[in-house]
Amino acid sequence: MKNLEAVEIWYVTGSQHLYGEKALRQVAANSRKIVAALNEGGRLPVKLVFKPVMTTPDEIRQLCLDANNTRQCGGLILWMHTFSPSKMWIGGLTALRKPFLHLHTQFNRDLPWGEIDMDFMNLNQAAHGDREAGFIHTRLRLNRKVVVGHWSEADVQDGIAAWMRAARAWHDWQSAKFCRFGDNMRQVAVTEGDKVSAEIKFGYSVNGFGVGHLVNAVSAVADRAIAKLCDEYEQCYEVAAELRKGGARHESLRVGARIELGLRAFLKDGGFKGFTTTFEDLLSLKQLPGLAVQRLMADGYGFGAEGDWKTCALVRAMMVMGEGLPGGTSFMEDYTYHLAPDGQLVLGAHMLEICESIADGKPSLEIHPLGIGGKEDPVRLVFDTRTGPAVNASVIDLGNRFRLIVNEVDVVKPPQPLPKLPVARAVWKCRPDFKTACAAWIHAGAAHHSGFSQAVTTEQMEDFAAIAGVELAVIDAKTELRAFKQQLRNDEIYYHLAPGLGRT
Numbered sequence: 321m322k323n324l325e326a327v328e329i330w331y332v333t334g335s336q337h338l339y340g341e342k343a344l345r346q347v348a349a350n351s352r353k354i355v356a357a358l359n360e361g362g363r364l365p366v367k368l369v370f371k372p373v374m375t376t377p378d379e380i381r382q383l384c385l386d387a388n389n390t391r392q393c394g395g396l397i398l399w400m401h402t403f404s405p406s407k408m409w410i411g412g413l414t415a416l417r418k419p420f421l422h423l424h425t426q427f428n429r430d431l432p433w434g435e436i437d438m439d440f441m442n443l444n445q446a447a448h449g450d451r452e453a454g455f456i457h458t459r460l461r462l463n464r465k466v467v468v469g470h471w472s473e474a475d476v477q478d479g480i481a482a483w484m485r486a487a488r489a490w491h492d493w494q495s496a497k498f499c500r501f502g503d504n505m506r507q508v509a510v511t512e513g514d515k516v517s518a519e520i521k522f523g524y525s526v527n528g529f530g531v532g533h534l535v536n537a538v539s540a541v542a543d544r545a546i547a548k549l550c551d552e553y554e555q556c557y558e559v560a561a562e563l564r565k566g567g568a569r570h571e572s573l574r575v576g577a578r579i580e581l582g583l584r585a586f587l588k589d590g591g592f593k594g595f596t597t598t599f600e601d602l603l604s605l606k607q608l609p610g611l612a613v614q615r616l617m618a619d620g621y622g623f624g625a626e627g628d629w630k631t632c633a634l635v636r637a638m639m640v641m642g643e644g645l646p647g648g649t650s651f652m653e654d655y656t657y658h659l660a661p662d663g664q665l666v667l668g669a670h671m672l673e674i675c676e677s678i679a680d681g682k683p684s685l686e687i688h689p690l691g692i693g694g695k696e697d698p699v700r701l702v703f704d705t706r707t708g709p710a711v712n713a714s715v716i717d718l719g720n721r722f723r724l725i726v727n728e729v730d731v732v733k734p735p736q737p738l739p740k741l742p743v744a745r746a747v748w749k750c751r752p753d754f755k756t757a758c759a760a761w762i763h764a765g766a767a768h769h770s771g772f773s774q775a776v777t778t779e780q781m782e783d784f785a786a787i788a789g790v791e792l793a794v795i796d797a798k799t800e801l802r803a804f805k806q807q808l809r810n811d812e813i814y815y816h817l818a819p820g821l822g823r824t
Contacts, residue, residue, distance in 0.1 A: 321619070321620030321639065321640070321643055322587075322588075322593070322619050322620045322621060323591065323592075323593050323620070324492065324620065324640060324643065325391075325392070325491070325492070326392055327366050327392060327393075327394035327487075327488045327491050328366065328367045328368070328369045328392050328393060328394065329366050329367070329368055329369065329393075329394055329395050329396065329397060329484060329487065330368075330369050330371045330383075330387060330393055330395075330396045330397070331351065331354070331355045331368045331369065331370050331371060331396075331397050331399075332371050332374060332383065332396050332397065332398050332399070333347060333348070333351040333371075333373045333374065333399050333400070333401050334373070334374050334375075334380075334398065334399070334400040334401065334402075334404030334408075334409070334449065334453065335347045335373050335374070335375055335400070335401055335402045335404055336375050336402065336403065336404055336405060336408075337375055337376075338403075339402060339442050339443065343402070343439075343442065343443050344373060344375065346443060347373050347401045347402060347443070348372070348373045350401065350427040351370060351373065351399070351401065352370050353427075354425075354427065354471050355368045355369075355370040357471070357472065358471065358477065358480070361477060363474065363477040363478060363481050364477065364480060364481050364484060365481055365484055365485055365488070365643070365644060366394060366484040366485075366487070366488055368397070371383060373401075374404070374408075375404075376408065377407075377408045377409075377410075377411050377412070380408055380409055380411065380412035380413075381411040381412040381415060382412075383412060384412035384413065384415050384416040384418075385412075385415055387416065387417075387418045388415070388416065388417045388418060393418060394418070394419075394484075394487045394488055394490075394491040395418045395419040395420055395421070395483075395484075395487040395490075395491075395787075396416070396418060396419075396420040396421070397420065397421045397422075397423050397480070398420055398421070398422050398423065398453065399422075399423045399424075399425060399446065399450070400445075400446055400449030400450045400452065400453050401426075401427065401443075401444075401445070401446060401449065402442065402443060402444075402445045402446075402449055403445045403448060403449040403452060404449050404452065404453065405452065406452045406453055406455060406456035407456070409453065409456055410456065410460070413456070413457070413460055413462060414460065419463075419464070419486075419487050419490060419787040420462075420464050421464060421465045421466075421467060421480065421483045421487075422450065422453065422454065422457065422464050422465070422466045422467070423467050423471070423476075423480070424446065424450045424454075424466060424467065424468045424469075425446060425467075425468075425469065425470055425471045425476065426444055426446040426447070426470070427444065428444060429470045429472065454466070461818075461821055463786045463787065463789055464786070465479075465483045465783055465786060467479040467480055467483070479779075482777060482779045482780045482783055483783045485640075485641040485642070485643075485776075485780050485783075486641060486780050486781075486783035486784035486786075486787055487783075487787060488640055488641070488643075489637040489638070489640040489641045489784055490523075490637075490784065490787045490788065492593070492636070492637065492640045493522050493523050493524045493633065493636075493637060494523040494524070495523060495524070495525075496523070496524040496525070496593045496594075496633070496636070497524070497525055497527070497590065497591055497592050497593065498524060498525070498526045498527075498592060498593060498594045498595065498596070498622065498629055498632055498633055498636075499527065499529055499586075499587065499590060499592045499594070499595040499596070500526055500527065500528045500529065500595070500596045500627060500629050501528075501529055501530075501531050501533075501534055501595060501596060501597050501598070501601070502528070502530070502531050502596075502597070502598045502600070502601030502627065503528065503598065503601065503627055504598070504626065504627035504628075505598050505599075505600060505626030505627055506600060508626060510716060510765075510767040510768065510769075511624070511626055511627055511628035511629075511630070511631070511767065511769065512717070513629070513630050513716075513717035514717055514719075515629065517717070517722075518629075518630070518633075518717075518722070521722060521788070521789075521790070522633070522722075522788060524593075524633055526629045526633070530603075531601050531602060531603045531605065532603055533586065534582065534583060534586060534605070535603055535604050535605060537582035537583065537585050537586040538578055538579055538581075538582030538583070538605065539582070540582065540585075541578045541581040541582050541585070545581055546574050546577045546578050546581065547574075549577040549580065549581060550565065550570075550573055550574060550577050553573065553577070553685055556682075557682060557683050557684060557685040557701065558682055558683070558684040558685065559573075559684075559685045560684065560685060560686045560687065562687065563685060563686070563687055563699065569687055572607070572687050572696065572697060572698075572699055573685075573687075573699055575606050575607055575696070575699075576607060576610070576611045576612065576698065576699035579605065579606075579607060579609050579611075579612045580609075580611060580612035580615060580616070583595075583609060583612050583616065584612075584616065587616070587621060592621070593620075593621065593622060593636050594621050594622025594623060594624075594632040594633060594635065594636045595616075595621065595622075595623060595632065596623070596624040596625070596626070596627050596628055596629050596632050597609055597613070597625065597626075597627075598625070598626045598627050599626070599671070599692060599693035599695075600626075600693075602693060602694075602695055605695065606695060606696045607695055607696050607697070607698040607699070608671065608672065608690060608693050608695055608698050609672075609673075609698075610671070610672030610673060610698040610699060610700035611672075611685065611698070611699045611700055611701060613672065613673040614672070614673060614674065614675055614676055614700065614701050614744070615676070617635070617639075617649075617650060617651065617673075617675035617676075617677070618648075618675055618676050618677050620636070620639050620640075620643075621636070622634070622635040622636025622637075622639065623635055623651045623673060623675075624651060624769060625651065625653070625670060625671070625673055625769065626769075628767070628769045630715045630716070630717065630722075630767075631651060631714070631715070631767065631769040631770065631771060632651075633715075634713060634714075634715045634724075634771045635649065635650070635651050635771045637771075637784065638713065638771045638773045638775075638776045638781075641773075641775075641776045641780045641781075641784065642773055642775030642776045645775040645776075646774075646775060647677075647678070647706070647708075647710075647773065647774030647775035648675060648676075648677025648678040648679075648773070648774060648775060649675065649677060649678070649771065649772065649773040649774075649775055649776060650674050650675035650677065650678050650771075650772050650773075651670065651673055651674065651675065651769065651770075651771070651772070652668045652670070652674065652712065652746065652769070652770045652771070652772035653668060653669065653670045653768055653769050653770070654666055654668055654712075654768055654770070655667050655668055655669045655670070655745075657754075658735070658747075663735070663749075664749075664753075664754035664755070665732070665735070665747050665748065665749060665754070666729070666747070666748050666749075666750060666754070667734075667745060667746075667747055668712075668745060668746040668747070668748065668772065669741070669743050669744065669745040669746070670743065670744075671690060671692070671743065672690075672698060672700040672743060672744075674701075674743070674744035674745070674746075676701050676703070676744075678705045678706060678746065678772070678774055679701070679703040679704075679705065679706070679744070680703060680704050680705060680706040680707070681703065683701040683702060683703040683744070684701070684702045684703065685699060685700075685701055685702075686699070686700065686701075686702050686742055687699045687700075688700075688742035700742070700743065700744070701744055702742055702743060702744055703744050703745075704733070704734065704738075704744075704745060704746070704747075705731050705744075705745065705746035705747075705774075706731065706774060707730075707731050707732055707733055708730070708731055708774060709728065709729070709730055709731075709774070710728075710729050710730070710731050710746075710748065710772060710773060710774045711726055711727065711728055711729070711772070711773055711776055711777070711778060711781065712726070712727045712729055712748075712770045712771070712772050713725065713726045713727075713770055713771045713772075713773075713776075713781060714761075714766035714767045714769065714770045714771075715767075715790075716764075716765050716766060716767055718765065720815065720816070721790065721791060721815045722788075722790045722791070723764065723765065723790065723791045723792075723793060723811075724781065724784075724785045724788075724790050724791065724792050724793070725761065725764045725765075725766040725792075725793045725794075725795070726778055726781045726782075726792070726793070726794050726795065727750060727751070727757055727760075727761060727766075727794075727795040727796075728751040728778060728794075728795065728796040728797065729748040729749060729750050729751060729757075730748055730749045730751065731746055731747065731748045731774070732747055732748060732749060733747070734747045735747075746772065750795075751795070751796050751797045751799070752795075752796070752797045752798070752799050756795075756799055756800075756801050757795050757799070759801055760793075760795045760799055760801060760804045760805075761795060763801075763804065763805055763808060764793045764795075764804075764808060766793075778794060778796065781794075782794070791811050791815055793807070793808065793811075
């Protein structure tokens, strides 16, 4: 994936000097064994790094400051092996700017009932040491994930892994740059937003560039590079005969390749992690970028159509969360519905820009009229999406805060072929059902653009929202519309009052 830095998570164990140096040596040895086993278990996507056992307020504060100032540190896992008085942690936790997970576990799985003595009890006190820690986390109003169970259990490791993926995505957003070619699609509200608030809240920046900058980059592409990329297309895709070398419309494929190479060079030179385009501002570009966008997304660049920078950033975050997992992630749009009473479905697509990472089989590379934009017919990849569970997510700017909405869906095969629809597409059933999901989505104010993923899970999105400190609205199999609407009303009050609660 482009511009994805290596990240590590620090494993931090709490104790105190009350139990003696021998006990502290054992605490450290046990923690090292846990870290080694978790790293070797193959379920965690990010390396765990053992840190010395924390026993004093000064040690804890320094560790938290070191975490803040260590770029590759993506967050902390905290565990109280013994009783670690939580007043010791106030100075460090109030200074900490990295996310953390609270692991409520203990070194031994089973109690040695016939051998338990007070030395054993003093050493293995996570049962109440972690409760002491939990109090101070709550008292300080700190967002965190709590994972409970023995560290060797698969579901415990999977819970840690989900949080790690969210933490890595959050880390990726910090100082990320997103490029906006042109402006927002005219008169559209939901794709607008406060870029200053977003940078304050999320850590990434969005800056606009005239499409002329892209035109210059496209014009600078060498002919030999275009020919090489066209050869690559013929190896990777089922290329329509008219687009192949010697075909009647091969020049259109060369135009698409030129746009991809120019856009790729511009993004690389600027260190961008994503970009937006709009068909209302193409200047002298001969085609609306379609194939180029699809392939750049497959390399990990976030994308939002019509100037939608919030979805662009979200797609990038979801790509990072899903890195290495089966399935893919793409920009998506709820385009049209199948409203048959016996099977209501959503047809998701866009004009051109759906990522090939979600394709079912080898995509075909075709050329067709677009009907809008006033430019030459663009080349694009055409395919159906793999069946199976997925999530659709939208982030919106409500003025006083951001809201993240997630709908769980199930991708199905189209009931009939789509021979005249020359775009990539996905057909899905909404959870819990079409009417409830669509009403909830609309009540929540979610956009018509979304991040769509068959790799990312709702748990990961929930962890990400907690790290970001934003409102989360989940639409899943358990959603009941009356309760969902009430939760939105409750959130209006909570997010109005929460900033005033602070760490009091």
